[in-house]
Amino acid sequence: MLSQRCKYALKAMVDLARVPGGSRRVSDIAEQENIPRKFLEAIMTDLKKGLLVSSARGKLGGYRLSRPPDLITFGEIIRLIDGPLALLPCASRNFYRRCEDCEDETTCALRRVLIDARNEVAAILDRRTLAAALAGSSQSQFATAILADDPAVSAG
Amino acid sequence: MLSQRCKYALKAMVDLARVPGGSRRVSDIAEQENIPRKFLEAIMTDLKKGLLVSSARGKLGGYRLSRPPDLITFGEIIRLIDGPLALLPCASRNFYRRCEDCEDETTCALRRVLIDARNEVAAILDRRTLAAALAGSSQSQFATAILADDPAVSAG
DNA sequence: TTTAATTCCTACTTGGTCAATGGGATTAGA
DNA sequence: TCTAATCCCATTGACCAAGTAGGAATTAAA
Numbered sequence: 001m002l003s004q005r006c007k008y009a010l011k012a013m014v015d016l017a018r019v020p021g022g023s024r025r026v027s028d029i030a031e032q033e034n035i036p037r038k039f040l041e042a043i044m045t046d047l048k049k050g051l052l053v054s055s056a057r058g059k060l061g062g063y064r065l066s067r068p069p070d071l072i073t074f075g076e077i078i079r080l081i082d083g084p085l086a087l088l089p090c091a092s093r094n095f096y097r098r099c100e101d102c103e104d105e106t107t108c109a110l111r112r113v114l115i116d117a118r119n120e121v122a123a124i125l126d127r128r129t130l131a132a133a134l135a136g137s138s139q140s141q142f143a144t145a146i147l148a149d150d151p152a153v154s155a156g
Numbered sequence: 157m158l159s160q161r162c163k164y165a166l167k168a169m170v171d172l173a174r175v176p177g178g179s180r181r182v183s184d185i186a187e188q189e190n191i192p193r194k195f196l197e198a199i200m201t202d203l204k205k206g207l208l209v210s211s212a213r214g215k216l217g218g219y220r221l222s223r224p225p226d227l228i229t230f231g232e233i234i235r236l237i238d239g240p241l242a243l244l245p246c247a248s249r250n251f252y253r254r255c256e257d258c259e260d261e262t263t264c265a266l267r268r269v270l271i272d273a274r275n276e277v278a279a280i281l282d283r284r285t286l287a288a289a290l291a292g293s294s295q296s297q298f299a300t301a302i303l304a305d306d307p308a309v310s311a312g
Numbered sequence: 313t314t315t316a317a318t319t320c321c322t323a324c325t326t327g328g329t330c331a332a333t334g335g336g337a338t339t340a341g342a
Numbered sequence: 343t344c345t346a347a348t349c350c351c352a353t354t355g356a357c358c359a360a361g362t363a364g365g366a367a368t369t370a371a372a
Contacts, residue, residue, distance in 0.1 A: 002243045004360065007255075010266050025318070034257035039361055045320075058369020061318045074269055078243075087158045087234075099163075101190035109289040110166050113230055113281070120276040125269070133265040160331065181347070195332055201349075214340025217347040 006081040008035045009043050013077055016053065017069035017130035023062035043081075050080040070131035075122060085125060086118035093118075162237040164191045165199050169233055172209065173225035173286035179218035199237075206236040226287035231278060241281060242274035249274075 002010075011033045016024060026044055030037040044063055047053045054066045065072060078085065079094060086092035090099045091114035102108055158166075167189045172180060182200055186193040200219055203209045210222045221228060234241065235250060242248035246255045247270035258264055 001240065001245075007244060007266075011257075014265050027318085034259075036361065038363080041319075042361090055319065056369085057319045057367080059315095059317045060370060061368085063319090084157060088163060089157075101167075103190075109170050109292075110163075112292075113284050113289050116284075117277050117280045120280055121273050124273045124276055128269050128272075133269050136265075136268075159329095183347085192332065194334080197348080198332090211348065212340085213338075213348045215346045216341060217339080219348090 002078065003082055005039075005043055006078060008033070008040060009047060009081045010074065010077055011035065012040065012043065013047070013052065013065070013072065013130055014133060016063065016065050017072075017134055020069070021064075023056060023064040025062045029063075046081060047077075050076075052077065052080065065130075068131070069134070070129050072130045073126050074128050074130075074133070075125035078125060085121050087114045091115045091118045093122075158234065159238055161195075161199055162234060164189070164196060165203060165237045166230065166233055167191065168196065168199065169203070169208065169221070169228065169286055170289060172219065172221050173228075173290055176225070177220075179212060179220040181218045185219075202237060203233075206232075208233065208236065221286075224287070225290070226285045228286045229282050230284050230286075230289070231281035234281060241277050243270045247271045247274050249278075 012029050012035070015029050015033055026041050027037055029035070030040045044053065044055070048055055048063070051066055052072060053063045055061065055063050075085065084092040084095035086095070088099065088111070089095060089097035090102065090105060090108075090111050098105065099108075099111075102111075105111060168185050168191070171185050171189055182197050183193055185191070186196045191199075200209065200211070204211055204219070207222055208228060209219045211217065211219050231241065240248040240251035242251070244255070244267070245251060245253035246258065246261060246264075246267050254261065255264075258267075261267060
């Protein structure tokens, strides 16, 4: 599960992506997306430190995307705010950490499964950009339709 | 990320799957898998309540899988212990909950992406059984090899 | 030059959850 | 009856997420 913080970050980025060139004030984003203003301020600071947005101070200030929305993926936003996509650190590429309790990582049956899962999630989240998400992505509905026919996937 | 509790649960289930018919004591699993014994006791209780294992009390007691290992998936273990596979409740099938702050769910760009991600994870975790994980799954290595060639997936 | 509106910074609170631990009750085999 | 196992209940300590509070610094417009 993503943290509330991360969900807000994603919503704010999508919000900014809707105003291609322009910038937006925190208070406007907060109101539009139903996010506590003060909390969003802190989140925007994180996004700025991560170089995903840039800011202008003072009157007429605000935030804008630091790259065009077709060059910003969901994966990097999530990693910046919440960290690894993988379900365990030992199955992560960017945030790899060994399991203390695991004798031999190379033969761990659990790890192999979780690496596969991580790769699938990363394949989606690192390819999907803000621009693509706004476009509505017919690819999305296609994939959903296929999987819905499969009984093994009816849960989740 | 999975909780420590869930990681232990998965390891314990894999451990039990290695002893097909037989049962095992908590203390044996704990020692083998490097899990605090008392903590594992509590976890086994959860697994029992979820009907994934059954127990025998008294001397010569212990736990055993309540189904053959090829009929127990990683997905159901994770859902039992940690809950939803999806990254947000609004993208979950089994644990669906509406986002308070979301005006219109059907047009939420964020949700569409996260539903796709959830479907992919579920497709893997609901298909992969304890038995398959122990077998070593050459399918796993195949998928990993393909994805490693793709630059968009080099991170994670 | 004043004023208003914005980002930025530091600190704090509150509540919940995770990871474990401790002590003992219950059950069953030798 | 003794021993060794599961079971049950309660509690602890640490940590972190989510949000709040107040104000300092900065900038543009009036």
